[in-house]
Amino acid sequence: MTLVRDKHIAFDGIGKRFADGTQALDGVTFNVRRGAFCVLLGPSGSGKSTLLRAVNGLTSPSQGEVRIDGQPITAQSLPSVRRRVSMIHQHFGLVDRASVAENMIGGALAAIPTWRALSGLYPLPFKRKACDLLATVGLEPDHLRRPAGALSGGQRQRVGIARALMLDPEIIIADEPVASLDPKVSRDTLNLLRQAAQARGVTVLCSLHQVDLALEFADQIVALRQGRIVHDGPPAALSGSAVARFYDASLQPMESRA
Amino acid sequence: MTSAVSSSVPRAQKTWTYPPLIRPQTLLIALALLGFLLATGRDVEMGRMVRMTGEAIWATAGGKVDSQVARGLGRIGPSLFPLQMSERQEISRIEGFDRSHLPWLSHLEVVETPIQVLNPDTLRMESRPERVEYLVKPLGYLGHVAVKLWETLEIALWGTVLAILLSAPLAFFSAANLTPSRIAYVAARGTVSFLRAIPELVSALFLVLAYGFGPIAGVLALALHAAGFLGKFYAEDIENADPKPQEALVAIGANRLKVLRFAILPQVLPQYIAYTLYVLDRNFRMATVIGLVGAGGIGQELKGRFDMYNYHHVGTILAGIFLAVFVIDQFAARLRRRFL
Ligand SMILES: Nc1ncnc2c1ncn2[C@@H]1O[C@H](COP(=O)(O)OP(=O)(O)OP(=O)(O)O)[C@@H](O)[C@H]1O
Numbered sequence: 290m291t292l293v294r295d296k297h298i299a300f301d302g303i304g305k306r307f308a309d310g311t312q313a314l315d316g317v318t319f320n321v322r323r324g325a326f327c328v329l330l331g332p333s334g335s336g337k338s339t340l341l342r343a344v345n346g347l348t349s350p351s352q353g354e355v356r357i358d359g360q361p362i363t364a365q366s367l368p369s370v371r372r373r374v375s376m377i378h379q380h381f382g383l384v385d386r387a388s389v390a391e392n393m394i395g396g397a398l399a400a401i402p403t404w405r406a407l408s409g410l411y412p413l414p415f416k417r418k419a420c421d422l423l424a425t426v427g428l429e430p431d432h433l434r435r436p437a438g439a440l441s442g443g444q445r446q447r448v449g450i451a452r453a454l455m456l457d458p459e460i461i462i463a464d465e466p467v468a469s470l471d472p473k474v475s476r477d478t479l480n481l482l483r484q485a486a487q488a489r490g491v492t493v494l495c496s497l498h499q500v501d502l503a504l505e506f507a508d509q510i511v512a513l514r515q516g517r518i519v520h521d522g523p524p525a526a527l528s529g530s531a532v533a534r535f536y537d538a539s540l541q542p543m544e545s546r547a
Numbered sequence: 548m549t550s551a552v553s554s555s556v557p558r559a560q561k562t563w564t565y566p567p568l569i570r571p572q573t574l575l576i577a578l579a580l581l582g583f584l585l586a587t588g589r590d591v592e593m594g595r596m597v598r599m600t601g602e603a604i605w606a607t608a609g610g611k612v613d614s615q616v617a618r619g620l621g622r623i624g625p626s627l628f629p630l631q632m633s634e635r636q637e638i639s640r641i642e643g644f645d646r647s648h649l650p651w652l653s654h655l656e657v658v659e660t661p662i663q664v665l666n667p668d669t670l671r672m673e674s675r676p677e678r679v680e681y682l683v684k685p686l687g688y689l690g691h692v693a694v695k696l697w698e699t700l701e702i703a704l705w706g707t708v709l710a711i712l713l714s715a716p717l718a719f720f721s722a723a724n725l726t727p728s729r730i731a732y733v734a735a736r737g738t739v740s741f742l743r744a745i746p747e748l749v750s751a752l753f754l755v756l757a758y759g760f761g762p763i764a765g766v767l768a769l770a771l772h773a774a775g776f777l778g779k780f781y782a783e784d785i786e787n788a789d790p791k792p793q794e795a796l797v798a799i800g801a802n803r804l805k806v807l808r809f810a811i812l813p814q815v816l817p818q819y820i821a822y823t824l825y826v827l828d829r830n831f832r833m834a835t836v837i838g839l840v841g842a843g844g845i846g847q848e849l850k851g852r853f854d855m856y857n858y859h860h861v862g863t864i865l866a867g868i869f870l871a872v873f874v875i876d877q878f879a880a881r882l883r884r885r886f887l
């Protein structure tokens with residue numbers, strides 16, 4: 290039993306080859322403990338997004354399998370998996386023109402009957418929960434009616450986090466949730482995500498580009514390079530030379546080479 | 548100035564040349580297009596059009612040239628004026644006419660016309676005045692036109708309402724990213740093209756046969772064509788909507804209808820309002836045309852007056868249509884500003 294509890298998410302030999310021949314992932318194997326905050330590091334194109342999207346079936350691996358609590362993700366189990374796994378997006382994944390309130394309900398759609406979703410007669414508990422969660426992430430009541438596009442980036446990602454909590458997920462996957470935020474707001478946002486997850490025992494799998502933030506927030510750091518794992522361990526085990534190794538100079542973007 | 552620009556940066560290598568304004572391929576395509584336009588322009592007599600229009604402008608400006616166009620327009624134009632405002636009705640033909648309670652703003656008018664009658668005593672034709680009393684409403688015809696315009700607007704409005712209802716499912720099935728099956732997609736696309744391909748005037752002709760004269764045929768004719776138009780444009784906007792929010796909802800298990808309602812509709816709604824307002828505007832203008840074949844509204848009145856050579860009445864109707872189109876346009880612009 291402890292064995293299963295220990296491996297909340299298990300990646301087992303994940304490989305992904307896209308139709309155009311790109312080998313995005315190759316033999317990726319690691320486990321994430323229940324309640325852990327696991328950060329994925331790696332240069333652009335190393336396969337972080339592809340790996341995250343395998344957890345909720347947005348991409349299906351060409352080799353290996355992802356297991357949640359020992360249950361492999363299959364076409365049959367996918368609907369129940371998607372109910373238990375929430376996602377936070379780099380570009381927030383919000384509808385800018387829709388109100389914050391509507392965006393929040395969007396996070397509970399899997400549990401709302403279609404006719405209620407279409408008619409706007411949302412169940413009261415979800416409306417309550419949307420308000421409670423927005424208050425928890427530090428937004429104001431008058432944000433509810435505002436279009437999501439009218440919020441600042443930091444506020445939008447708070448909505449993104451609150452929305453991800455609407456259905457009490459077991460797992461949150463976050464693909465570069467702070468990529469478009471300034472350093473201070475990035476730190477605040479990750480703080481919020483970490484605290485919200487810890488309070489609820491949610492396992493987080495989060496990709497980042499900032500090594501310092503990874504070292505600060507992660508319980509576990511997994512580093513990818515060209516689709517393969519080059520590091521898996523606690524932040525303390527990560528030396529500066531190891532970081533330099535998986536951000537190989539030849540793969541660095543133009544600006545930082547000058 | 549230029550020397551400052553060129554001297555501030557070292558010269559780049561030869562491989563760096565700024566793209567020219569026109570490339571040879573572009574020039575070739577432009578020439579081919581020009582040739583095509585010239586050939587087709589000859590077929591539709593564009594040369595004669597330019598000559599005749601030039602003559603008309605020259606003649607109007609006082610030049611000594613005989614212009615067929617200027618003559619024609621010169622005859623029709625003035626015959627529309629003065630616009631017909633009043634309405635006159637013989638009181639002997641008004642049922643239950645009450646002399647002591649005349650309708651608002653109206654008065655009675657007596658017209659005496661000499662008529663020839665046979666005098667039974669002399670057996671001769673004699674001229675005798677005949678008194679005919681008329682009820683004159685000074686703005687009566689204007690009121691009549693206003694009522695007909697309102698009826699036309701109602702036809703246009705319902706043509707639009709039915710078009711929206713009809714096009715919504717068509718758009719759902721003919722959007723490649725929502726349609727549940729290839730067959731539904733092809734069927735919906737086919738229906739949309741078919742509806743758009745039949746002009747309102749043509750379907751109105753058939754619908755008048757089926758439903759008889761009056762607004763039903765008009766409403767249906769407008770609705771069918773507009774449903775084809777809206778179905779196509781609604782579907783294209785659904786396909787072009789930002790996929791990120793959609794994926795975000797799919798990722799947490801939302802079905803197609805929920806994705807449509809929560810991730811697509813909010814994005815496309817302003818554009819939909821713009822299309823729908825355009826359709827309302829177009830439907831009003833088309834409603835005046837399909838009235839010509841008996842599908843109700845101001846067009847039916849226009850045709851009647853035109854056939855009876857009542858050109859002053861025609862003038863009033865045309866002025867009324869112009870005014871109504873202008874008002875609808877202003878109203879639509881205001882709504883559009885609110886939502887876009
Ligand atoms: N749909 C796709 N079709 C083909 N190739 C893809 C597709 N999605 C991703 N790839 C390729 O797979 C590789 C990994 O992409 P992925 O997006 O997972 O990288 P990433 O680590 O998330 O990068 P970034 O940090 O820039 O987001 C890249 O080479 C990318 O070009």
Ligand SMILES: [Mg+2]
Pocket residue numbers: 337338339464465
């Ligand atoms: Mg990525």
